[in-house]
Amino acid sequence: MKFRGKIIDVACLNHFTRVITTISKLTKMCVLRLTPLNLFFVLSGKVANGGVSMWCELSQENFFDEFQMEGVSPEDNEICLEVTPENLSRALKTVQNARAVKLKLTSKHCPCLTIAAELPTLSSASRLVTHDVPVEVIPRRLWHEFKEPGMPDFDVSIYLPPLKTMKNVIDRMKNLSNFLVVEANLSGQMNLKIDTDLVSVSTHFKDLGNPPWGAEGSQQGGPSPSRDPDAMARTRVDIRKLQQFLVGQQVNPSKAMCNIVHERVVHLILLHEDVSLQYFIPAVA
Structure with a gap:
């Protein structure tokens, strides 16, 4: 070698x-x-x-x-x-x-x-x-x-809001809960939510846009073409793992996307002209 x-x-x-x-x-x-x-x-x-x-x-x-x-x-x-x-x-x-x-x-x-x-x-x-x-x-x-992980059979794919904005939101939310619900739909809407016995907090993003690769349906690894565009796919994750992903970013991606497999996994993708980074965060009960 x-x-x-x-x-x-x-x-x-x-x-x-x-x-x-x-x-x-x-x-x-x-x-x-x-x-x-x-x-x-x-x-x-x-x-x-x-x-x-x-x-x-x-x-x-x-x-x-x-x-x-x-x-x-x-x-x-x-x-x-x-x-x-x-x-x-x-x-x-x-x-x-x-x-x-x-x-x-x-x-x-x-x-x-x-x-x-x-x-x-x-x-x-x-x-x-x-x-x-x-x-x-x-x-x-x-x-x-x-080996390279396969593209998950996701329910929703959406472009992420500016990573710095997302990081600032999660930095505040992490003081309130260890867990975060990430949800999004095919109409370009994403919500970040925490819900505890003491407090419920939500941050809403709209008009984010949805990547075109899921348009052909689930045979391409994307959502079913019959899926309601306004229906939310959601996954509850460890907020520290998402914060860790956002804190470390120095790649300055040209595109940042999120695929959600309902109640199973959040799949984050950063694309730069010569670098691609995928990060999978599993659901927590």
């Missing part, structure tokens, strides 16, 4: 660091899947058991000036590594003004993702800074756990 990548463009390095930092806010550990064309950051929580899951996909050519890898075999040309994204984020933040940054899979006292940066100095010479981020190589027999 071999992996080596090089980033020269400062804007690409900053963007890559923001993506890693976002992931570090969502999970302490995740799996980095390397393929010849893409990088994937995967959190494979068992939604059925109450765990969140995440799938983040990056096109390597949009970040790396050089990218070389050899997987475990020609037939299985992939590498799967368990990483701590916080360690990766911390290392990248120290080399933001580098002339070039190299990422390489190395074997020191343990397998590592080594980040080597060429930093400018006041003289003509450059300074080389190296960070070794420990990783764990995931064996081939476990790869099936880290």
Whole structure:
């Protein structure tokens, strides 16, 4: 197994660091899947058991000036590594003004993702800074756990309101309850609600719009064409998991969407021109 990548463009390095930092806010550990064309950051929580899951996909050519890898075999040309994204984020933040940054899979006292940066100095010479981020190589027999999740057979798909607005609302609501009901319909309306013995609070959004992909009906993974556009699909979730998703966002997406499987799961999608991030929050009873 071999992996080596090089980033020269400062804007690409900053963007890559923001993506890693976002992931570090969502999970302490995740799996980095390397393929010849893409990088994937995967959190494979068992939604059925109450765990969140995440799938983040990056096109390597949009970040790396050089990218070389050899997987475990020609037939299985992939590498799967368990990483701590916080360690990766911390290392990248120290080399933001580098002339070039190299990422390489190395074997020191343990397998590592080594980040080597060429930093400018006041003289003509450059300074080389190296960070070794420990990783764990995931064996081939476990790869099936880290494949792309299928699009859920959702009841409603809707565009999200501005993420900063949504975050401000949830920051206030979390002081009143541990749980939040997310509900939406096919008429562009979304409500965020908490309901306790002491207080009931709702925030309403309208005219958000609905993505077109569900229009063909449930065979495309979308809602049934006979569904009442004003009927609300709702799911009760752990408010801290939704807040965690919103607090960490540094991707600055061009589109942000939410799919709701009634009383089962909230599926959040952020799309940037070269990054996609999916986050699944299961329902709580």
